[in-house]
Amino acid sequence: MRPLIATLESGQTIEYLPEIIGEGGMKVVHFTPDRSCVVCFFKDKSTANDPQRRHRLQAIVGKYNPTSDPNTGNYWQKLFCWPTDIVVAPELGVVAPTYAANFFFASGPFQGKEKQGNWFTSPKLRKMLPEAERGTWLQYLQICIRVARALRRMHNAGLAHSDLSNKNVLVDPTTGGAVIIDIDSLVVPQLYPPDVLGTPGYIAPEVLGTQNLELEDERRVLPSRRTDQHALAVLIYEYLLGRHPLRGPKVNSISSPEEDERLSMGPKALWIEDKDTSNRPGGVWLSHEILGPYLAPLMELAFTVGLHAPDERPGADEWERALVRTTDLLLPCANAACAQKWFVLTGTSPRCPFCGEKVRGSVPLLNFYRAGRPGQFVTEKHRLAIWHHQRLYRWHIFDNAFAGENADRTPLGYFALQNGVWWLVNQSGETMFAPAPIPSGEGLELKDGVQLQLSRAAHGRLAVVQMIS
Amino acid sequence: MKIFTRGQRSRLDALTPSSQLTIGLSIAAPSHVELDYGCFGVDDANFLADERYFVFYNQPRSPNDSIALQGAGAGDDERFGVNLEALPDDVRRLVFTATIDGVGTMMQIARGHLRVLVGDVEIVRYEFFGTDFHSEQALLIAEIYWKDTWRFGAIGQGFAGDLRTLLRHFGGVEEEVSQPVAQPAPVVPPRQPPPVQAPPVHTPSPPTSPPVPLVSSTAPPPPTFPVAPGVGESLQSLVDAAPAGSTLALLRGEYQGPLIINKALHLDGRKAVIWAHQGPVVTVAAPGVTLRDMEIEVTVPEDAQGDGDIALLADEQSVPQLQNVVVRGRLCGLGEDGEWKLPATLDLGAFAPRGENSFLVHLAVPVACRLNSAVAGLTCSPDELSPGEHDIELRVQGVSADTLIAGRLEVRSAHVVRAIALTGGTVGGGEPVNGKRLW
Numbered sequence: 001m002r003p004l005i006a007t008l009e010s011g012q013t014i015e016y017l018p019e020i021i022g023e024g025g026m027k028v029v030h031f032t033p034d035r036s037c038v039v040c041f042f043k044d045k046s047t048a049n050d051p052q053r054r055h056r057l058q059a060i061v062g063k064y065n066p067t068s069d070p071n072t073g074n075y076w077q078k079l080f081c082w083p084t085d086i087v088v089a090p091e092l093g094v095v096a097p098t099y100a101a102n103f104f105f106a107s108g109p110f111q112g113k114e115k116q117g118n119w120f121t122s123p124k125l126r127k128m129l130p131e132a133e134r135g136t137w138l139q140y141l142q143i144c145i146r147v148a149r150a151l152r153r154m155h156n157a158g159l160a161h162s163d164l165s166n167k168n169v170l171v172d173p174t175t176g177g178a179v180i181i182d183i184d185s186l187v188v189p190q191l192y193p194p195d196v197l198g199t200p201g202y203i204a205p206e207v208l209g210t211q212n213l214e215l216e217d218e219r220r221v222l223p224s225r226r227t228d229q230h231a232l233a234v235l236i237y238e239y240l241l242g243r244h245p246l247r248g249p250k251v252n253s254i255s256s257p258e259e260d261e262r263l264s265m266g267p268k269a270l271w272i273e274d275k276d277t278s279n280r281p282g283g284v285w286l287s288h289e290i291l292g293p294y295l296a297p298l299m300e301l302a303f304t305v306g307l308h309a310p311d312e313r314p315g316a317d318e319w320e321r322a323l324v325r326t327t328d329l330l331l332p333c334a335n336a337a338c339a340q341k342w343f344v345l346t347g348t349s350p351r352c353p354f355c356g357e358k359v360r361g362s363v364p365l366l367n368f369y370r371a372g373r374p375g376q377f378v379t380e381k382h383r384l385a386i387w388h389h390q391r392l393y394r395w396h397i398f399d400n401a402f403a404g405e406n407a408d409r410t411p412l413g414y415f416a417l418q419n420g421v422w423w424l425v426n427q428s429g430e431t432m433f434a435p436a437p438i439p440s441g442e443g444l445e446l447k448d449g450v451q452l453q454l455s456r457a458a459h460g461r462l463a464v465v466q467m468i469s
Numbered sequence: 470m471k472i473f474t475r476g477q478r479s480r481l482d483a484l485t486p487s488s489q490l491t492i493g494l495s496i497a498a499p500s501h502v503e504l505d506y507g508c509f510g511v512d513d514a515n516f517l518a519d520e521r522y523f524v525f526y527n528q529p530r531s532p533n534d535s536i537a538l539q540g541a542g543a544g545d546d547e548r549f550g551v552n553l554e555a556l557p558d559d560v561r562r563l564v565f566t567a568t569i570d571g572v573g574t575m576m577q578i579a580r581g582h583l584r585v586l587v588g589d590v591e592i593v594r595y596e597f598f599g600t601d602f603h604s605e606q607a608l609l610i611a612e613i614y615w616k617d618t619w620r621f622g623a624i625g626q627g628f629a630g631d632l633r634t635l636l637r638h639f640g641g642v643e644e645e646v647s648q649p650v651a652q653p654a655p656v657v658p659p660r661q662p663p664p665v666q667a668p669p670v671h672t673p674s675p676p677t678s679p680p681v682p683l684v685s686s687t688a689p690p691p692p693t694f695p696v697a698p699g700v701g702e703s704l705q706s707l708v709d710a711a712p713a714g715s716t717l718a719l720l721r722g723e724y725q726g727p728l729i730i731n732k733a734l735h736l737d738g739r740k741a742v743i744w745a746h747q748g749p750v751v752t753v754a755a756p757g758v759t760l761r762d763m764e765i766e767v768t769v770p771e772d773a774q775g776d777g778d779i780a781l782l783a784d785e786q787s788v789p790q791l792q793n794v795v796v797r798g799r800l801c802g803l804g805e806d807g808e809w810k811l812p813a814t815l816d817l818g819a820f821a822p823r824g825e826n827s828f829l830v831h832l833a834v835p836v837a838c839r840l841n842s843a844v845a846g847l848t849c850s851p852d853e854l855s856p857g858e859h860d861i862e863l864r865v866q867g868v869s870a871d872t873l874i875a876g877r878l879e880v881r882s883a884h885v886v887r888a889i890a891l892t893g894g895t896v897g898g899g900e901p902v903n904g905k906r907l908w
Contacts, residue, residue, distance in 0.1 A: 070544075071497040071579065375844030375876025375891065376868060401600060406579060408598065429474070431723055431744065435814050435875070435890040437768040439725070439744060451892050453875050458603075462875050464896070 007089040041093035075405045079150040081181040103170040117166030121238040135173025137340035140239045142176025145323045152316035160187040162223035164231035165199035204230040208266030226310035233302035248272040248279035271303035290353040292344035294322035328384045345385045364446045366463040370399035377462040388417045397454040422446040473595040475625035476697040487587045488553040493545030496581035502573035506547040510560040517639040562614040568607040568632040575602035595623040602627040726750040738763025748779035758789040767798035795886045807835020812908045817893025821901040822870035828863040829906045844876035
């Protein structure tokens with residue numbers, strides 16, 4: 001089939017295939033002949049003629065585009081399907097990169113379909129997927145980190161997604177990858193209001209509660225960064241706990257399912273783990289407390305106070321930090337048959353919450369202290385759970401390093417269990433002290449109470465070994 | 470493509486047979502931080518003998534285009550083209566630098582890189598981050614230098630000063646000019662550097678055309694340039710190669726000994742640490758040696774036999790000058806022989822937060838010393854010690870709860886500082902400690 005020609009705003013042209021490969025409420029989508037990009041046309045011609053929409057697209061493709069940053073652009077290209085050009089003929093539209101191949105099912109009954117999050121968060125749908133596609137709990141945590149980081153980047157630039165949901169986030173649990181799509185609907189401040197209210201299940205309660213008011217009514221609440229924060233909290237809850245945080249047995253209206261949905265997700269929204277147990281599902285299920293000491297408080301904030309008070313919601317940066325810190329508390333499950341394979345250490349009697357398997361043997365923890373006054377180190381109330389072949393990184397050794405998009409991921413040490421003895425091998429290039437020197441290339445046997453200075457450089461941490469069993 | 474870390478070095482012929490290279494530089498910095506990139510072509514003494522081999526925005530080419538500024542390239546803010554075969558014999562080191570013009574410090578940068586390309590193929594990459602630096606305004610990023618063959622080394626050293634200061638460091642001075650750069654100016658003949666004991670391999674040749682009026686040489690002592698051992702090299706090999714009477718400055722870092730210095734040498738550690746499992750870690754076997762600004766440590770257990778616990782050893786005719794040298798281990802031959810009874814470590818254990826705690830240690834010193842605590846809230850009484858044995862009271866107070874101590878007690882004699890590691894803390898501490906004997 002002969003490709004058609006579209007004209008870009010710059011005057012250049014681009015070829016696209018006539019076949020429509022996808023269609024949503026706003027756009028139809030075509031591949032380019034090499035399938036590296038998609039050309040999307042807006043269906044509604046009246047909005048296509050709206051100059052404000054054009055200005056918004058120019059802002060999105062231009063100054064707000066994080067993938068064009070010469071230093072971090074490569075990183076953001078993996079997290080966003082960001083439009084790269086504006087199409088002006090034959091219709092208004094955008095050019096965007098194609099999703100990477102790993103975001104399509106490679107095998108099983110849904111081969112070729114996009115990996116939307118609901119495939120993996122719904123227990124019923126998940127059972128239909130091949131084992132190889134399901135991933136482990138570690139990959140879901142990585143997915144959450146990527147989504148939170150991408151949203152943080154967006155919010156830092158003053159943008160709001162406005163329609164964050166499991167349909168607009170493709171995930172790959174085999175690698176922990178995630179990509180946010182539908183970027184052309186972003187809310188650009190002072191420039192263009194949102195096109196849509198969001199997706200059911202992810203729309204913030206205050207948006208649903210005011211959706212029947214006129215657009216000009218100042219009481220009407222429209223999507224914004226605050227509503228993105230609600231959607232992000234719902235997504236993280238779904239990815240990590242496998243269920244929706246607000247869908248429980250409580251019925252808020254008997255007049256119609258639509259009215260019940262509007263109330264249950266809107267003004268009457270109630271967390272299924274709230275102290276008010278009227279919306280609590282029956283049966284056995286896992287509490288948010290298994291998420292550990294950093295994520296559990298954020299969940300409580302997001303779904304109690306923050307549910308109906310948008311200003312109280314945790315920001316994307318808070319979620320990102322808590323998720324990253326939670327990775328330091330991960331332990332592998334000793335049960336080879338456990339589907340989740342990883343869990344968060346909570347308390348000092350570690351047991352996998354997914355299969356009940358207890359941790360075998362002793363587990364070392366490093367309790368971190370950061371430099372205060374000269375010669376003094378104060379507790380950070382943060383710890384690193386150690387497992388065989390766990391790595392030590394720069395953000396463990398220095399209190400001013402963070403495992404963000406710019407992080408140096410060179411391992412600076414590793415831990416090993418050998419003949420029942422736990423070791424740390426120093427690979428940092430500098431001597432550590434316990435207090436005897438441990439030069440680079442040498443090892444330290446981990447024993448309870450050992451005080452280990454990870455670096456004597458500025459911001460170098462002190463760690464105290466704690467053995468639990 | 471080979472990734473280099475700070476201090477790493479390699480022969481260039483192990484990376485590429487080509488002598489025509491492109492050096493690409495890029496630094497990500499806040500918008501208010503303006504960066505200039507430069508290349509200094511210096512001689513064996515790290516001296517800019519011919520100012521035409523300082524290539525930067527105002528002098529984009531050296532003679533014969535041996536070094537040429539190429540502007541921005543794909544992925545690089547600035548590129549230098551280098552033709553090693555076109556360099557004169559006396560230019561033995563090309564140092565690639567970045568300097569901040571105006572306000573800003575290098576700790577504000579996000580990250581940067583220097584890479585070496587042959588054609589379009591990247592063969593070396595060295596990356597660095599703002600967290601590697603502090604308040605410096607310049608960076609010595611990497612160098613290509615001659616030592617039997619051409620070699621590449623990643624430096625990654627901050628430099629306190631701007632472009633003018635960096636120029637002076639290499640022996641040049643910026644002149645005031647009232648005319649645009651492109652105008653010719655009177656010839657300023659380069660000043661010959663002071664002679665060193667090891668003669669240069671090649672004699673410098675006079676300039677054949679008027680230099681660009683930017684720099685003229687002054688009368689400096691030869692600048693010292695921090696170095697570190699390359700791949701397959703040791704600190705000993707660096708010392709052996711240094712000319713007698715010269716100054717060898719080390720890049721800050723850790724160096725495994727043992728080290729034997731058998732010639733006059735000024736060794737400037739710049740807070741480097743020289744260590745070994747067994748002593749003597751450093752042996753001074755010649756007069757005229759100065760050791761400055763370094764730590765010398767032996768990691769052997771306290772009950773080691775023989776000379777295993779010696780950190781620094783000097784014979785009678787070879788007592789070195791020591792300036793700001795901290796030692797963990799025994800010293801021999803510095804005129805401070807005698808009975809030293811000092812522990813390697815003092816563990817205060819758990820003590821009460823906020824209140825006052827006291828501990829006792831018994832020390833013996835053969836010479837007059839002063840005790841200095843590098844831990845906030847810890848004092849020693851007495852802190853001035855005459856030769857002999859002493860009961861010292863250590864008082865710790867005002868330490869918050871859940872706080873650990875990791876510092877040192879310094880015993881300062883006339884020549885050297887001996888360090889005693891201190892540990893302990895208020896984690897789990899209960900009642901105040903009163904007069905607990907530690908050692």
